Amino acid sequence: MHRTELDLDANEPRDPATRMHSTSDETSHLVDLVLAYSRRRILSDDTPLDKPVTEAELRRLAGRTIDEQGIGAARALALFEHVLAPACITTDHPQYLSFIPTAPTKAATAFDLVVSASALYGGSWLEGAGAVYAENEVLSWLGREFGLPAGSGGVFVQGGTLGNLSALVAAREHARHRLSDGAADAAVPAPPGGRWKIVCSAEAHSSIASAARVMDVDVVPVTPAGDGMLRGDDVRAALEEHGASVFAVVATAGSTNFGIVDDLASIAELKRDFDFWFHVDGAYGLAGMLSPLARHRFSGVEHADSVIVDPHKWLFAPFDACALIYRDPEQGRRAHTQHAEYLDTLTEGGDWSPSDYAAHLTRRARGLPLWFSLATYGGTAYREAISSSIALAQQIADEIEGRDGLSLVRSPQLSVVVFERDGWTKADYDAWSARLLDEQRAFVTPSSHAGRPNTRFAIVNPNTTFEHLVAILDTMA
Numbered sequence: 124m125h126r127t128e129l130d131l132d133a134n135e136p137r138d139p140a141t142r143m144h145s146t147s148d149e150t151s152h153l154v155d156l157v158l159a160y161s162r163r164r165i166l167s168d169d170t171p172l173d174k175p176v177t178e179a180e181l182r183r184l185a186g187r188t189i190d191e192q193g194i195g196a197a198r199a200l201a202l203f204e205h206v207l208a209p210a211c212i213t214t215d216h217p218q219y220l221s222f223i224p225t226a227p228t229k230a231a232t233a234f235d236l237v238v239s240a241s242a243l244y245g246g247s248w249l250e251g252a253g254a255v256y257a258e259n260e261v262l263s264w265l266g267r268e269f270g271l272p273a274g275s276g277g278v279f280v281q282g283g284t285l286g287n288l289s290a291l292v293a294a295r296e297h298a299r300h301r302l303s304d305g306a307a308d309a310a311v312p313a314p315p316g317g318r319w320k321i322v323c324s325a326e327a328h329s330s331i332a333s334a335a336r337v338m339d340v341d342v343v344p345v346t347p348a349g350d351g352m353l354r355g356d357d358v359r360a361a362l363e364e365h366g367a368s369v370f371a372v373v374a375t376a377g378s379t380n381f382g383i384v385d386d387l388a389s390i391a392e393l394k395r396d397f398d399f400w401f402h403v404d405g406a407y408g409l410a411g412m413l414s415p416l417a418r419h420r421f422s423g424v425e426h427a428d429s430v431i432v433d434p435h436k437w438l439f440a441p442f443d444a445c446a447l448i449y450r451d452p453e454q455g456r457r458a459h460t461q462h463a464e465y466l467d468t469l470t471e472g473g474d475w476s477p478s479d480y481a482a483h484l485t486r487r488a489r490g491l492p493l494w495f496s497l498a499t500y501g502g503t504a505y506r507e508a509i510s511s512s513i514a515l516a517q518q519i520a521d522e523i524e525g526r527d528g529l530s531l532v533r534s535p536q537l538s539v540v541v542f543e544r545d546g547w548t549k550a551d552y553d554a555w556s557a558r559l560l561d562e563q564r565a566f567v568t569p570s571s572h573a574g575r576p577n578t579r580f581a582i583v584n585p586n587t588t589f590e591h592l593v594a595i596l597d598t599m600a
Contacts, residue, residue, distance in 0.1 A: 153196040158236075160204060163575035165232050172216045172563050173209045181210060190573070214442075217586040218565035223379060223407045223433075226584035227441040227492070234495035235441045238488055239323070245488030247472035255477060258490035262302040262496060265432065266448050268413060272424025277429075277448040277455060278480040282325065283406035284330040286431035289459065289481035291334050291371055293449065294400035295319055296458035298370035301398070314368045320565075322361045322596055323373040324353040324385060328404055331373055343369070351381055351533060355389030362397045367568075371400040376421055376430075377408010380570060381532075382516075382521045382539030384408060388423030403430040406445065410437035413502070414510040418538060437509060437538070437583045440493040447481055455480040508585045512538040516582050519592045524595065538582040541570065544599050549576040555599065565595050 142149075164170065184206045188194060194202075212223045227235075244250045245258070246599040251469035258279055268273040280286050298319070314320075318341050323331050325344040335342045343361050347353040353374060362369055372393070374385040391401055403409065403424050409432040411417040424430060430451045434440035448454045460470055469476055478484045484545070497505070516538040523529045523542045532541040544551070556578070559565045571578050580592060 144338065149196075150212075156196055156200050160200060161236060165229060170213050171209070171215065172218060172560070173211060173213050173565060174560050174563070175212065176210045181206070212560075212566055215584065216566070217584045217588070218591055219567050220580045220582065220586070220587070220592075220595075223436045223581050224583050225435050225442060226439055226586070227435070227440045228496045228500065230499040231440045231492040231496040234492045234561070237495075239489050243488045243491075245490075246478040246484060246486045247469045247476040249469055249472070249476070250469040251488060252474075254488040254491060255475060256492040258477070258488060259475065261490055261494045262446060262448055264497070264502070265446055269409070269421075269430060269448070271427070271430070271448060271450055274452070275448055275450050276452045276475075276480075277446065278413060278482045278486075279434075279488075280445045280447055280483060280486075281443050281489070282435075282445050283328065283404070283431055284333060285482060286406070286447040287328070287330045287402070287404055287434075287456070288334040288337060288374075289447055289483075290402050290429040290431065291321065291331075291338065291373075291400075291448075292482060293455045293458040294371040295338065295340070297400055297428075297454050300457070315366055315372065316368045318368060320365050320369045321371045321373060322358055322365070322369050324375055324378075324398075326351055326353075326378055326380070326383070327373055327375055328406065330380055330406075331404065338368075347383075347385070351378065351383035351384040355386060355393050358390050359393055359396075362393065362399070367398070369397075369399055370547055371402055373404055373409075374401045376403050376405035376424060377411060377537050379407055380424060380539070380572065382408055382535060382537035382581075383533070384411075384420045384536055386423070387421060387427075391423040391426035394426065397399045400428045403427040406431055406433040407436045410434075410509060410535050411513065413506050414513055415506070416510050416513045417537060434462075434490075437512070438493060438505065439452050439496060439508065444489045444493060448507040449480070452480060511585050512582045512587075515587065515589060515592075516540050516580070518589055519580060519582075519596075520595060522589075523597065529596065529599065532575075532577050539575055539579055540582070541572065541579040543575065543577045547576065552576050552578055559598065560597065564598065565591070567595060 185202050188202060203280050215227060243254050245254050248255050261471045262276050280289060290583045320341045320343050321335055322345060332342055343365055345357045345361050346354060358372055371515060374387050374392060376384050394401060412421045431445055431447050434444045434446060435442045457480045459481055461484055462470060477486060516535045520531055520535050520540050523531055528545045530543050532543060556568050559567055567578055570577050
């Protein structure tokens, strides 16, 4: 007979159908194991960077983990801790400097356990009023920080891609509503020229093109100036050319590759002459507005019709969370509310249900870890942590400029520093990056711009130090 790590006794459930859901000695032991591991991981000061391994190696080390009888909690957790987790790069490591890292606070990480343990549903006010209230408090605080009017609001979604898509769906619905003069029963009108269009920078995040494909609309890419900033004059030319077929203009508040903030104010100014939805993709960079070192760069965001910012990037929340905020939440509700007989009890009452504001229905209350962390530490702690990354980026940029053989591609605006090693090819960057990870020094991947290879430091972790970064530069000599 198969046995778990604890023999069944009088306190164990006798019905196999309820064993997994019963409170028993077995489940108590399981929970103790998981909480003990979680405590070790959250409180660790020296979690290794780790690195991926091949599927063949994982197959050799882990073997088959799923069978009819189960391998038991102790064995499964041991496999995760000693085999599977070490094959994943640690994204909150201070020397994880690729893509856009994450650096959740201890409070946010710990509370993520609470969210899962509390069996919360975050899709409706009826089922999760307390959770929705707390999430909405965070969204209101962010809205005020961004200069949006009282009454702005939205929802936490899975990530920036879904946030951008949901905002642009609302933008198109707004344009359709305008063309039909608001008649609810009117046929959906076609735009002038037959195709709806989105205007954005040629350096906008790939999720904008992805959203356009999903929506079957066209993207009009506008080449920004040499400094990477999209400006109103460039957008004006696109609006004049494509006219009323443009239903949205997307500006970037902190590009992923360079951390560049478009000239939001000059783009917003165009709304005086053209009728379009102004969306600001601030997935990474908009959090920089909380710092007095960078707040001036975001002038104009207060005129946006919608914005996104990802707390799992620079607002120190765990994966995954994107805050989508509408200037007028009713625009999001009109575009996204789902209607079905079994949903009528939710949609007819007028309560604030998060499922009404994005392209989703079922949702985790993913804004709660950020709420708990903000409630615990306060906004000043966030401002100081974000400011430290901006200051460090400038400090290491100055160091790069002072070193022979290294050069900045662009001066940093926020906390992304892009630079080149003279004479290096893509293969040189690849070999250097692989060596850094293999030696567990850092995770710094190659990038490129305008056909030239380069590399970059993406700094969001307050535990990243100048000494860490200088040591990495030393390996390029």
